[in-house]
Amino acid sequence: MTSIxxxxxxxxxxxxxxxxxxxxLGFLIAAQLSSEGPRIRYTSLERTPLVETALDxxxxxxxxxxxxxxxxxxxxxxxxxxxxxxxxxxxxNDRLERARMAAGLVAMRGPGxxxxxxxxxxxxxxxxxxxxxxxxxxxxxxxVEELWLAGAEAIAVNGERVTVGTAVVDIGGSVLVNSAxxxxxxxxKAIGPATMYDTLVASPGxxxxxxxRSETFGVGISYAVLDEVDLDAYAGSVNLRYGRVExxxxxxxxxxAAPSExx
Numbered sequence: 001m002t003s004i005x006x007x008x009x010x011x012x013x014x015x016x017x018x019x020x021x022x023x024x025l026g027f028l029i030a031a032q033l034s035s036e037g038p039r040i041r042y043t044s045l046e047r048t049p050l051v052e053t054a055l056d057x058x059x060x061x062x063x064x065x066x067x068x069x070x071x072x073x074x075x076x077x078x079x080x081x082x083x084x085x086x087x088x089x090x091x092x093n094d095r096l097e098r099a100r101m102a103a104g105l106v107a108m109r110g111p112g113x114x115x116x117x118x119x120x121x122x123x124x125x126x127x128x129x130x131x132x133x134x135x136x137x138x139x140x141x142x143x144v145e146e147l148w149l150a151g152a153e154a155i156a157v158n159g160e161r162v163t164v165g166t167a168v169v170d171i172g173g174s175v176l177v178n179s180a181x182x183x184x185x186x187x188x189k190a191i192g193p194a195t196m197y198d199t200l201v202a203s204p205g206x207x208x209x210x211x212x213r214s215e216t217f218g219v220g221i222s223y224a225v226l227d228e229v230d231l232d233a234y235a236g237s238v239n240l241r242y243g244r245v246e247x248x249x250x251x252x253x254x255x256x257a258a259p260s261e262x263x
Contacts, residue, residue: 104163104234108154112191112229118220133217135184137170143188150200152190158182161234
């Protein structure tokens with residue numbers, strides 16, 4: 001044992017280290033070779049469920065195609081055998097036309113009135129506000145509101161159709177209606193029933209308006225009752241999110257659409 005120990009101690013350390021490394025490498029190679037077989041077997045076993053899944057999906061797709069064909073056939077049968085389809089289509093078209101008329105999207109023609117507002121010609125006192133003697137957007141808006149209350153079914157200001165989304169605003173020396181800058185005089189045209197003007201002039205709100213603006217500041221308020229008034233359709237964009245129409249009379253009773261001017 002003493003001689004063997006002396007021989008081992010005489011072996012260089014690098015030979016011992018190299019031998020241990022080679023031994024470890026051999027173990028790794030042997031382990032890798034032994035694992036190749038199970039891995040290959042595992043991979044081959046995974047292919048069967050994937051094929052079954054693909055076949056199931058294909059069968060579902062074929063079933064959906066069959067349902068689509070059945071639904072198309074059913075729709076065609078309903079369209080071919082639909083009774084009263086023409087009547088229903090006509091009713092829907094009538095409702096659509098009434099909605100377009102109420103929204104101001106159709107040019108209108110019928111009996112109505114025209115109210116003209118003009119700036120005052122009275123001399124302005126030195127201590128007075130000159131703007132009180134000019135027609136303002138509020139004046140135009142008051143007339144529009146009073147006409148609605150009197151039963152008007154369609155209104156325009158200097159050719160600009162008034163809708164539920166119309167704003168009347170003072171901009172400098174002009175009035176902004178929709179997106180148009182209007183200058184005086186302002187002609188407010190309205191179509192409505194034959195009693196509209198009589199209702200208007202009897203309204204306390206309109207009477208107070210005339211007294212405060214015409215009698216006090218000399219703002220001109222004149223009118224004309226006509227057998228036929230033409231109103232152009234609203235020409236702006238429609239992006240209203242919510243609106244409600246509450247007419248005082250049946251739409252279309254006092255006026256009709258002007259087909260040649262329908263947008």
